[in-house]
Amino acid sequence: MTKKDPIVSVKHLKQYFNVGKPDEVKAVDDISFDIYPGETLGLVGESGSGKSTTGRDIIRLYDPTDGEIDFEGKNISKLKRKQMKDFRSQMQMIFQDPYASLNPRMKVEDIIAEGLDINHLVKNADERDKRVHELLHLVNLNEEHASRYPYEFSGGQRQRIGIARALAVKPKFIIADEPISALDVSVQAQVVNLMQDIQEKEGLTYLFIAHDLSMVKYISDRIAVMYNGKIVEMADTDELYNHPLHKYTQSLLSAVPVPDPHSEKQHKIIKFDHSKPFKDDQYLQEVTPGHWLYCSDEEAKQYK
Amino acid sequence: MAQKVLDVKDLSIDFDTLNGTVKAIRDVSFHLDKGETLALVGESGSGKSITVRTIMRLLADNETITNGTIDFEGKDILKESKKEMDKIRGGKIAMISQDPMTSLDPTMNIGNQVAEPLRVHEGMSKHKALEQAAEVLEEVGIPNARERMRDYPHQFSGGQRQRIVIAMAIIDNPDVLIADEPTTALDVTVQAQIIKLLKDLKDKIGTSIIFITHDLGVVANIADRVAVMYAGKIVEYGTVDDIFYNPQHPYTWGLLDSMPTLSMNSDRLNTIPGTPPNLINPPKGDAFYARNKYALKIDHEKQPPFFKVSDTHYAATWLLDKRAPKVTPPESIQKRQAEFKKRGEADHD
Ligand SMILES: Nc1ncnc2c1ncn2[C@@H]1O[C@H](COP(=O)(O)OP(=O)(O)OP(=O)(O)O)[C@@H](O)[C@H]1O
Numbered sequence: 001m002t003k004k005d006p007i008v009s010v011k012h013l014k015q016y017f018n019v020g021k022p023d024e025v026k027a028v029d030d031i032s033f034d035i036y037p038g039e040t041l042g043l044v045g046e047s048g049s050g051k052s053t054t055g056r057d058i059i060r061l062y063d064p065t066d067g068e069i070d071f072e073g074k075n076i077s078k079l080k081r082k083q084m085k086d087f088r089s090q091m092q093m094i095f096q097d098p099y100a101s102l103n104p105r106m107k108v109e110d111i112i113a114e115g116l117d118i119n120h121l122v123k124n125a126d127e128r129d130k131r132v133h134e135l136l137h138l139v140n141l142n143e144e145h146a147s148r149y150p151y152e153f154s155g156g157q158r159q160r161i162g163i164a165r166a167l168a169v170k171p172k173f174i175i176a177d178e179p180i181s182a183l184d185v186s187v188q189a190q191v192v193n194l195m196q197d198i199q200e201k202e203g204l205t206y207l208f209i210a211h212d213l214s215m216v217k218y219i220s221d222r223i224a225v226m227y228n229g230k231i232v233e234m235a236d237t238d239e240l241y242n243h244p245l246h247k248y249t250q251s252l253l254s255a256v257p258v259p260d261p262h263s264e265k266q267h268k269i270i271k272f273d274h275s276k277p278f279k280d281d282q283y284l285q286e287v288t289p290g291h292w293l294y295c296s297d298e299e300a301k302q303y304k
Numbered sequence: 305m306a307q308k309v310l311d312v313k314d315l316s317i318d319f320d321t322l323n324g325t326v327k328a329i330r331d332v333s334f335h336l337d338k339g340e341t342l343a344l345v346g347e348s349g350s351g352k353s354i355t356v357r358t359i360m361r362l363l364a365d366n367e368t369i370t371n372g373t374i375d376f377e378g379k380d381i382l383k384e385s386k387k388e389m390d391k392i393r394g395g396k397i398a399m400i401s402q403d404p405m406t407s408l409d410p411t412m413n414i415g416n417q418v419a420e421p422l423r424v425h426e427g428m429s430k431h432k433a434l435e436q437a438a439e440v441l442e443e444v445g446i447p448n449a450r451e452r453m454r455d456y457p458h459q460f461s462g463g464q465r466q467r468i469v470i471a472m473a474i475i476d477n478p479d480v481l482i483a484d485e486p487t488t489a490l491d492v493t494v495q496a497q498i499i500k501l502l503k504d505l506k507d508k509i510g511t512s513i514i515f516i517t518h519d520l521g522v523v524a525n526i527a528d529r530v531a532v533m534y535a536g537k538i539v540e541y542g543t544v545d546d547i548f549y550n551p552q553h554p555y556t557w558g559l560l561d562s563m564p565t566l567s568m569n570s571d572r573l574n575t576i577p578g579t580p581p582n583l584i585n586p587p588k589g590d591a592f593y594a595r596n597k598y599a600l601k602i603d604h605e606k607q608p609p610f611f612k613v614s615d616t617h618y619a620a621t622w623l624l625d626k627r628a629p630k631v632t633p634p635e636s637i638q639k640r641q642a643e644f645k646k647r648g649e650a651d652h653d
Pocket residue numbers: 017018025026027046047048049050051052053054096458459460461462463464489490491
């Protein structure tokens with residue numbers, strides 16, 4: 001059996017900020033992974049570990065410090081902003097901070113239709129309106145919202161505008177950076193069901209960044225865990241939840257709050273020692289088929 | 305008797321929009337006891353943020369308070385002078401707002417921003433205030449906090465910005481802390497750390513907290529009481545146990561039912577079908593009517609009053625009227641309850 005070719009392939013990606021200064025940050029520090037067509041790769045991990053930066057590198061909002069990003073086999077990491085235009089309708093990002101990512105002077109209908117206009121995807125105003133209304137309904141808003149401005153919406157409603165905008169151009173690949181954390185659980189469930197429906201219908205691929213591990217578990221085929229600029233573990237979803245190997249993953253899973261007051265009040269969390277997280281001889285390697293762990297060759301032996 | 309620090313009565317708020325007047329908050333009343341944590345949960349767009357922003361008297365240009373009072377220390381906040389409000393805001397009552405970027409000044413480094421409440425409200429020297437700011441930034445878990453004091457907000461990750469806002473809100477030991485989704489951008493271990501920090505604050509100086517979140521696991525952990533909002537109204541409130549173990553309102557059922565759990569294995573998530581009503585013309589009866597599969601005819605015609613379930617627990621649903629047919633909560637809710645019970649018993653062994 002041959003595995004499908006990846007739609008996105010990230011190789012030794014590095015993104016450093018404030019290089020050479022006392023506040024230098026190695027936001028992303030040599031990570032490699034593939035995303036296959038039609039799958040959802042969940043990206044979870046420590047706040048500040050480089051998840052959004054990874055997303056922003058892939059969609060080329062940043063120029064990577066080092067490494068390579070392939071989209072459908074083509075290296076896009078060196079493309080100039082202008083050359084990226086061709087990819088913009090194929091690759092979309094739902095941003096973590098919905099307020100900062102919506103132009104406050106634009107009406108919602110124009111925000112959503114921007115991609116349609118740029119890529120000439122609608123023939124006339126009627127068709128444009130129709131499509132915008134369709135998209136609003138899809139994310140559980142209504143046409144009354146079309147003529148409003150972003151500040152007139154709640155946090156969760158803004159997030160849904162960002163989702164509608166991303167879906168508008170019918171992309172192949174979506175980077176969803178915390179697309180649902182601002183929504184109530186019932187709308188979360190609606191959006192997640194919706195994302196899955198569209199995925200099935202259109203064969204979409206997702207990179208799904210989130211902190212809600214029960215939602216991530218539900219939506220992802222595979223999961224990568226980031227810590228301090230590195231991927232420390234990556235595996236199929238069930239495998240990762242049932243057999244977490246890295247201490248950080250174990251700590252993270254143990255900290256998921258349970259919606260049950262009695263047991264939650266005695267909740268114990270596995271502590272992770274942040275003082276010396278990495279050793280020089282460690283790297284991300286496949287310790288059992290499909291299960292990747294950041295460890296040394298010596299450590300890997302016990303799993304093989 | 306617990307002492308009330310904050311008492312919101314009959315609050316109603318309108319927004320003027322091009323399409324008409326949005327009646328966003330409709331007759332909301334609740335109170336906050338000293339030292340307690342009240343969780344405000346509910347539908348996205350139901351008015352949680354608007355309600356708490358009003359306590360801080362942060363109003364949008366097109367916003368009008370049409371009715372209501374907010375008592376704080378024996379005075380109505382809604383009638384305080386601007387000068388008095390400036391003293392209260394960020395001092396006695398502090399808020400962690402939902403969009404960290406909107407409450408951070410992009411042109412000011414984070415050290416100065418976090419230190420500002422101490423400078424303004426306590427008249428502290430710059431040097432001392434910055435020293436304390438560094439300590440609080442370390443407490444909320446900003447790595448290399450001391451080295452990064454001179455960095456600007458855009459240089460931090462979403463969750464780090466959120467923690468910077470938290471640091472700013474707690475630095476001056478507020479009496480009332482309003483936390484609007486303070487942990488949504490945080491990973492669960494940092495979230496646990498922040499929750500612990502807030503609990504310590506509560507134990508140390510008796511801070512009362514209003515905590516807005518969509519994460520019912522967090523509610524289970526931190527809340528003493530819970531109020532559930534839908535379409536501009538509170539539809540149910542009670543102790544955290546009342547709401548999780550004995551929910552009464554069909555919207556609360558729907559909400560509890562939509563949560564995936566780590567132990568769950570199903571193909572599709574439960575949702576509440578339909579969309580919330582347009583609040584330009586709010587329905588005459590119960591706003592949840594159209595989406596409520598247990599709705600009675602009267603729900604369509606008349607708004608349900610609050611029915612008393614127990615001394616601590618009230619719900620606004622006609623299902624609690626003596627004349628209503630007896631309904632049992634959906635099976636999945638009962639299943640969850642059974643699971644809770646089992647776990648509870650196991651924990652005791
Ligand atoms: N423009 C920038 N300048 C300097 N440092 C930056 C910049 N952008 C991000 N960083 C730093 O890079 C690291 C990774 O940030 P990133 O936003 O990718 O984290 P994240 O994993 O998305 O976190 P969160 O879960 O909190 O959103 C953080 O330490 C952050 O402070």
